[in-house]
Amino acid sequence: MDSGTAKGLSEVTEVPRTRVYDAVRILEAKGLVEVQHSSPQQFRAVPLSEATETLRGQYEQRVERLQSALQEMGRIESDNDEAKLQEVWSLSGSDAIENRAEALIADATEEVVLVIGSNAVLTDPLIEQLNSLDSNTDLIVGTGSDSIQNRVKREIPRATAFLSELDWLHSELMPEEDAAVGRLLLVDRSAMLVSSIDPQTGDEQAIFATGLKNGLIVIARRLISQGVVDMDPLEQD
Template sequence: MTRNENAEEAIDVLQELGLKEYEAKCFVGLTRVPTGTAKKLSEITDVPRTRIYDAIRVLEAQGLVEIQHSSPQQFRAVPLAEATETLRDQYESRVEQLHDALEAVESVESDAKSSVQEVWTLTGQTAIANRTNELVEDADDEVVLVVGNDELLTDELVEHLNSLPDGVSLAIGAVSGSAQTEIQDAVPEATTFTSGLEWLRSETDAEHDIAVGRLMLIDRSSFLVSSIMPDTHTEQAIFGTGVGNGLVVVARRLMAQGLVPSRDPGQVDG
């Protein structure tokens, strides 16, 4: 990526974080020089000089730029680490504000009935990872997880798995012995096994075959199955709930392949 491409990417991200185009351009421009006047900043950013001052005032109010009231005025960006932390705080504050506002929105309809069986789709690794973490956190009795892609066993997921209460049984399947060893080291309280689902990982044409990413069953009533698309490497998933859901039954039996029956958390003691 060239210097100009990096600058454009930074400008785009700053706009996604709430800055307007000229504000983002001015901030990125100031990161390229120790200090700058409105004239110099206009030259390196292509922002009209008459708009520089408005953009700088906004950036100063947000704690991203400092102003030296000389003649002419000099501007400089705050240190990168400080700017990043300031933007992070502002972003998190807005997310919390959004959460509170959405939580307070009055529902248009009140549905007292809860669906016995539901199947939904999710797209994107971040969204699926968040749903996975939420499922683990809400587990009451049992978590069964088969990891088809080692990269999906993130530090955050490991933290959630290690935080399960003592009463929740945990079994994690891997597609290879080496992966099983790594999982056992990362989650020592889990029952680990090498899954009998060899088709989780294609050995013939991995570049073009759809690979299964993760399979998860929670309390024998909720399941999540994801796949990795070969062209875009995008993760897609289906998520289902319901004790009587046929997909849950199939998922439970499939996921237990490779797990010693006596250690299968889904088996009822006789």
């Protein structure tokens, strides 16, 4: 493997020699550079396979620390039960919203109601998760268009599919500058997520809430029941 001195590296990279030393020390500390203590010192990169394993190990350690910290934070709960009933949170970005929706669906024990306003939210991971739901969990999927409904029937055969009668789900009836409804998810009638998609940028924003008596969830149950035909269980608060 090739090696070089600080002077040689400086000439090749057109980086001042002092900056080369700084960079080499950082890479050495990360286990990515070997140093030969000769005069002048020689530097060389570790083999690619070793560098890959080193970086993977460092990355996994950071993820584990982050996961542990987030779990610890999750244990901190408010003592105000009344406030919990009114909690509403927001999320930005399709990846974060899809992850939260996945987590809510994973906790379902009785019923998942998903109303899809945009074909963009009907991703392969979501389809796979819905198809793998426990057979004892009811799955109801509403759509704002015939094309999405046909896709749901074709790709999620276990779902009870319906074409929603909620006018605000039909994008062709909305002003072009208004955000389109992305998804409206209601799990076990006690956890809700609703998102909108910016028609100009495609950015997705969402709010979510939990609690059987949360006012937002009560409203969501009634809104969904208005868009569902012959789905009496949804009308029960």
